[in-house]
Amino acid sequence: MSRARLILAVESSCDESAVALVREGGEVVAERVASQSTLHAATGGVIPEVAAREHHLWVPRLLKEVLNSAEGEPHAREIDAVAVTTGPGLIGSLLVGAGVAAAWAWGRGLPIVPTNHLEGHFRAAWLHDAVSVLATPQLPAIGLIVSGGHTLIVHVRADGTSERLGGTIDDAAGEAFDKIARLLGLPYPGGAALSALAATATSRAVGDRLPVARTDGEYDVSFSGVKTAAARMALAAAGVPSGAPGRAAALQATLRERPVPPEAAATIAAAAEAAIVTALLERVEVALLAHPGTGLVVGGGVAANGPLRAGLAAVTAKHQRLLSIPPVRWCTDNAAMIGAAAHAALKEQRVTLQDPARGLTVSASWPFGAAAAG
Amino acid sequence: MDRNHTALILDGSLGHGCVALLALSGPRSGDLMVAESGEPQRSHLERIATLLPSEASRAELSAIVVGVGPGSYTGIRTASAAAAGVAAALNLPIIAIPSDRALYAAAKEVGGEAVVLPLGTREVLVIREAGSEVAAHADAPASADLARVSSHLPHAFANLASAALSEALTAAARGEAPQRSEIQLRYPSPPRGVDGRGV
């Protein structure tokens, strides 16, 4: 009896180092994630050189932990291939994961699968652990990927090929959340804190006042207008004399000295969250209507946002479509999703197994669904 | 019959991969069997190329020698990542060698007194006999020819690692498990924060 293919997956594209063992079909046999978010909180954002140094510490550690863990060790000799994120992401960070993964594969005489981080977020919905098998999403599907680094809507066909429908033309949704959170004095990464603050708002009517800029593409979104409007509201609430908000650093310095009163901060958070979520929901609904019979697959850290989840559930229910959102641990960056994406790409014959000695190319910008760089 | 032993040498201090296989036993003991040290300035920063010797017989590897810097930030990290991966896959000891000492030894071989490595656009790493320091581009002394330093680099690493390699071989012959330490890199300077200061 042949067993399902087992992949060792490595992720290091941004500020999470992660290693996982993933079975074809989506079972996560073992996984470890190390987040750098508390480290980056001190500097208010990810500094590439700091992130790369952390990956250098953690990727080899997590690799050993996964292979020596109670759940991973029995399968360590069954591994068929190694998948690693080679883009998009921070070059210095990608190189660490790619270096460890390619070298480990070479040492074990195994092939390697260069894997796209965004496809990882999309395929996370197919993951499950040995005890819980959720309803498996189906292709074709509309994919919504929303995180601190990405906001895009894709149409993935039954054969796994895809087209990008649209996305943000400026900030990612999570980035907009983080920037507005910072204006309100919330610590980095502020998305979850902003959402919690928004939930305490007593007035929600103000949501109508925050504009989401119009864009040319019907699936595109722009969040710079929300950010500017939130800044203007924050300055007014803090009692700063009117005038266009200056550069981000000056604006933050002003608001550090004269913070927004808590009640007003909650109102602004609610307005900003409503504007961002509404913009995403509108584009998703357009995509679902234009592609009859598709389900909706969601991925990325912002998929943990309560109002967004509720809104997506309502939209898919209204049009009788299947909604798939992975548990939060597989929405944020992780390696299991890279394993899932590699399995899918192999099964759909969009990639072939590579000899690690031939080298790997990492890429800061690798579009969803495009072939890997040579 | 005893198997042949080799060591894999990996360094990225020049910003590209330096890869060599060193024979530790047999008639060619002490010879570099495969040595590739790319052109300096032709950065391989976006490619893990040349870091893994395709002709190597994995079964003969007995140790990994890795340059731990100081040198190119991304280069030393990438080479070290590869060293950690191979060592983990094959349960091999890692022998850490300061890259600047190997670079200085290689410079001496070609008649140079200092090696000057660009670090970004404004700074350089100046490596001399007494040690290494970060300096402004304008204050840098003349550097030994980097292409020639590069080609002598695998040999310099082999020399610097020879004592540790024979210890590792002896330990392996006694059946002792390799020490599984983590690789501590020596970066030229702390990372810069958003305000330009070290973090």
Ligand SMILES: [Zn+2]
């Ligand atoms: Zn991500």
